[in-house]
Amino acid sequence: MSEDPDASAIAPSPSGRLLCGGCAPHDACRLGVEIADARDDVVRFEVVCPRSWHGGPGVAHGGWTAAVFDDVLSVVALRVEPRLVTKSLAVSYLRPVPVERPVQVLARIDRHVGRQWEVSAEMTLAGTALATGRAELRTRHPHHFARHEAWLARQTLSPNGSHAES
Numbered sequence: 001m002s003e004d005p006d007a008s009a010i011a012p013s014p015s016g017r018l019l020c021g022g023c024a025p026h027d028a029c030r031l032g033v034e035i036a037d038a039r040d041d042v043v044r045f046e047v048v049c050p051r052s053w054h055g056g057p058g059v060a061h062g063g064w065t066a067a068v069f070d071d072v073l074s075v076v077a078l079r080v081e082p083r084l085v086t087k088s089l090a091v092s093y094l095r096p097v098p099v100e101r102p103v104q105v106l107a108r109i110d111r112h113v114g115r116q117w118e119v120s121a122e123m124t125l126a127g128t129a130l131a132t133g134r135a136e137l138r139t140r141h142p143h144h145f146a147r148h149e150a151w152l153a154r155q156t157l158s159p160n161g162s163h164a165e166s
């Protein structure tokens, strides 16, 4: 591989958004997440669930809600440390989340010691909590993605389609 997979820098998109790899070419967050206000260790987001993510009639799929929490909980810490990964994510689903209706998410850094980060967020509609999320993040080791690629290259595909370390 010619490019260093760990060298990717976080730069705002042409429209000024902070986007991850899959959404950067679209210059828009496909989950519907927008930063509304950022201050120190707290970021406020306005989020609209696209109808394409609905689960039940008119309400968001729980996987969308979890992905939104993964995103906002990372962004709140990425503003301080650009080399992060999510280690664990817990979501509490309190009420259905409507599609195509703006909801607010407030995310904060609760604790940061060395490589370890604890972050939490609440999703609300008109002041009522719809869901909460909590995550442990880790500052990536140097060569995180290169190590992954080297590990993957060592896996061989057996005739039945399963992987085995070679």
Ligand SMILES: CCCCC/C=C\C/C=C\C/C=C\C/C=C\CCCC(=O)SCCNC(=O)CCNC(=O)[C@H](O)C(C)(C)COP(=O)(O)OP(=O)(O)OC[C@H]1O[C@@H](n2cnc3c(N)ncnc32)[C@H](O)[C@@H]1OP(=O)(O)O
Binding pocket: 010, 018, 019, 020, 021, 070, 071, 072, 074, 075, 078, 084, 085, 086, 087, 115, 138, 140, 141, 143, 144, 145, 147, 148, 151
């Ligand atoms: C996909 C990442 C994207 C990051 C963001 C990038 C750009 C963003 C751009 C714009 C920002 C806009 C929006 C942001 C939105 C979304 C961000 C989403 C964030 C994510 O959604 S991110 C994907 C999900 N999250 C993972 O994908 C983590 C997988 N989990 C691990 O990577 C490890 O679990 C880790 C690091 C958590 C452990 O951390 P730790 O502190 O608990 O423990 P420790 O470091 O001691 O490692 C314990 C054992 O894991 C081995 N180990 C560690 N790193 C390794 C590596 N790279 N390759 C091979 N082995 C590795 C060690 O060698 C040791 O092995 P052993 O026990 O055998 O000695």
